[in-house]
């Protein structure tokens with residue numbers, strides 16, 4: 001991956017006539033200053049764009065020591081009302097809310113208006129109620145990228161149930177663990193999913209998960225019509241059980257701090273954490289970031305290519321766009337099916353104005369050549385964005401030049417599951433861009449760089465990225481484990497939120513995210529703990545010990561490199577390597593498939609038994625000339641053996 005980035009390489013924003021009039025540079029400066037000088041006033045004004053059942057009078061109410069985060073605390077609202085009903089009430093019922101682009105370009109898509117969305121969400125909400133779900137209950141959603149996934153999320157929000165969406169690529173074990181962790185009694189799924197014409201056996205995966213945990217009911221949406229098993233009394237076809245439900249369902253009045261959703265995400269240790277977001281702050285944050293970051297204008301078509309199983313899908317397919325009354329495109333398939341021009345064909349077909357994707361997709365498509373882009377009329381595009389991992393300047397330039405015709409602004413938006421929405425980005429009408437830099441903090445965001453001792457770094461500097469003040473969209477806790485929340489995010493640097501990312505700030509105040517500084521790897525924009533892959537590997541009967549590291553990968557950003565020691569008496573073989581790859585796929589999901597498996601008789605350990613990951617990372621990167629100090633190793637000769645056996649040559 002070419003990573004030549006220059007602090008002084010500017011790409012100028014287009015003339016304001018053609019873009020971003022919502023916020024000019026001067027407006028950004030004054031709004032940013034106000035958001036810090038008087039956060040209560042600033043956020044009360046943003047919150048005013050929403051419908052509140054009871055308008056909040058308390059705005060910011062947070063403390064980082066001890067950790068207690070609240071926003072709009074005495075307000076009451078319902079986010080489903082704000083995303084759906086209020087647009088219908090305002091006379092916009094005929095506006096298209098969702099455009100569904102199916103996996104196969106030949107299959108029939110759907111245009112769902114706000115009025116239809118309201119009907120569908122009410123039907124789903126009343127069906128969930130009929131099955132016994134109510135306010136505060138956790139509902140698991142394991143769905144393909146079809147509109148019913150969005151209906152299910154909004155239906156939960158409508159009745160006050162807490163949704164926990166699980167990415168459709170996760171395995172039965174991953175489902176079981178998550179259902180168990182949040183004690184979810186309901187699962188909404190589909191018979192099967194489709195991705196690039198391949199079938200994803202969603203219901204079968206749920207069945208397998210339910211051999212380990214139990215739930216009260218499974219609601220099954222018929223999508224492909226494929227053959228599946230239905231268990232009497234537990235499993236219900238949506239089209240059957242929804243028959244005859246009431247066509248009214250009032251939105252449950254929610255306290256601003258009532259939970260909205262749980263989303264599991266990987267950290268450096270242990271199993272994935274159930275990050276919890278609450279209603280009011282998340283609503284205001286996604287409405288405001290969508291409005292300003294994407295400079296949305298009524299009537300425009302917005303396409304975020306993420307899956308609803310990730311936070312990007314939550315915030316920028318569902319809650320951000322819909323609260324703004326936007327038209328959001330939802331794509332079931334993959335970028336290279338039936339051909340490498342699928343994104344651009346769909347952009348042309350639906351006259352997409354704003355397009356938001358991940359660097360891994362850009363790099364993969366870049367490799368196939370620009371002819372796939374050139375075939376299509378992309379003149380509707382006004383703004384293109386990137387999210388999920390650092391975008392290397394080469395990919396940025398390709399995206400800008402070929403997809404954006406060298407004219408359309410690119411926004412590189414840095415944020416996390418825990419931040420609820422965009423935190424650092426240039427604003428399209430306000431800021432010039434630098435390829436490879438996310439840019440400047442959004443309103444209310446106070447980034448701070450600290451060194452490993454926690455000392456604050458001023459001016460142009462590189463360090464660990466912290467955020468010193470709370471913002472409305474911040475996660476409130478880890479579901480059921482507030483101590484883990486504090487430990488993970490607020491204990492490394494006391495009194496600050498630590499992001500886990502490394503970052504550089506240049507002389508212009510632009511931020512350059514350099515990637516994770518913990519044991520989290522980012523594979524094709526999917527966040528994964530190396531510890532999760534290790535746990536999966538050691539579950540295999542032949543494996544004694546495993547150490548997993550990331551290494552730079554041209555397309556995926558990072559690849560997964562696994563060092564494995566076998567139990568005495570077991571022999572390494574190609575066959576076993578293949579078996580272990582399959583094993584990890586089955587335990588976690590296809591996104592965790594190891595790229596390299598390196599059998600080794602021993603791992604490099606210190607005398608106290610700590611694995612020296614620094615050395616393993618270097619060897620995985622094929623950069624063993626600079627291994628640094630190996631003298632503290634219990635057995636330095638291990639290193640030679642590892643270098644000889646390296647897989648990434």
Ligand code: 6R9
Nearest residue numbers: 387388389390412413414415416417513527
């Ligand atoms: C939204 C999302 C969060 C991690 C984050 C960072 C990386 C996301 C980025 C980026 C550089 C960007 N990341 N956006 N790195 N530039 N524009 O991706 O959430 O899945 O929780 O991942 O992704 O490392 O800490 P999530």
